[in-house]
Amino acid sequence: MQTRLDHALTDPSLRELPAEVNDLLRNLQAPPRLAAHLRAVHDVAHELTTWLATYPEVRFNRKTVLYGAATHDIGKIIHIEELSRPGSLHEKAGEQLLLEAGVAPQLARFAATHASWTEPGITVEDLLVSLADKVWKGKRVRELEQLLVDQLVIASGQESWQVFLDLDDQLGKLAESAGARLDFQNLY
Template sequence: MNFAELFQKQRIAGFPERLIEHHKLVSGVAVNLAIALRSLGIVTDPERAGLMGAVHDAGKSVVTEELSIPGSAHEAIGREVALRLGLPESISKICCSHSSDTTDELDTEEIVVRLADKLWKGKRDPDFEKQAVQRFSAELGKEDWEVFMNLDKIFESIAESGYERLEATRA
């Protein structure tokens, strides 16, 4: 399934347009982040990261109050919604994992989406970013500080334009 088909299925399923727009933003950031990580030698699949970003909050189509207030009730429901949209478990699982505070049980694309879900609006998450640096450093066989220097530039370049993306969602 491609991105256009997925967003069309979300419209047909009655997802609020605001949620679809959020999915588009996170998906775009996830793809760009995955491409940047790949350029550093980190094994990642930008298309998979993008599809995960495009569906990570699917449960908010059912638990609509969580469109405006924080909550986690949408997570397990979201997995079921994503599966009903025709996505495989390997993509749908992001609905349950995108708010994880640790990288321990996440695959690389789940980490990408977790980061993208903050960075798209200009927010940084130093604790989670540190875990990502440690994970990717181990994968690359490099020192944490080396990987941090590269990732920090990438994260900052994405976060810098977060205000514009956030404002666009309010227009």
């Protein structure tokens, strides 16, 4: 018999998470709603990283971004109340949970950095995970988007206005399909 968590992890509506993340979520007995949310953010991160291939000068690790998106809110297993209301206790707790599970620090960090994109040392990977965590539900955050535009301009040498328009177009497309992702999460 398939559990709700199994269904949330395998429903064909969205791209599946990396196998090791599925295993981790099963081992930790993650709430199905969390698994659905992680899949929605991971799906958007996949789209963003595919789009970013149009900027070949930008160096980033796609697998790292996808792993970060797939695990960014894992601390909500511990702080389950933050599944339904705002809170930030899950961030450090998630990073610690991942480290204790043997996840490399460079991957575990996204649990702690996904909501702090203005901190020093933030990378393109961090910005992409943070952006995916916003736009999956159609939310646009100008400051966050501008930080990514700035990084793309530096790497590509293109005009800021052109990069902005390119990113805006991509995020607009992603926002248009936010309703389906919200419906998917709300099933759980």
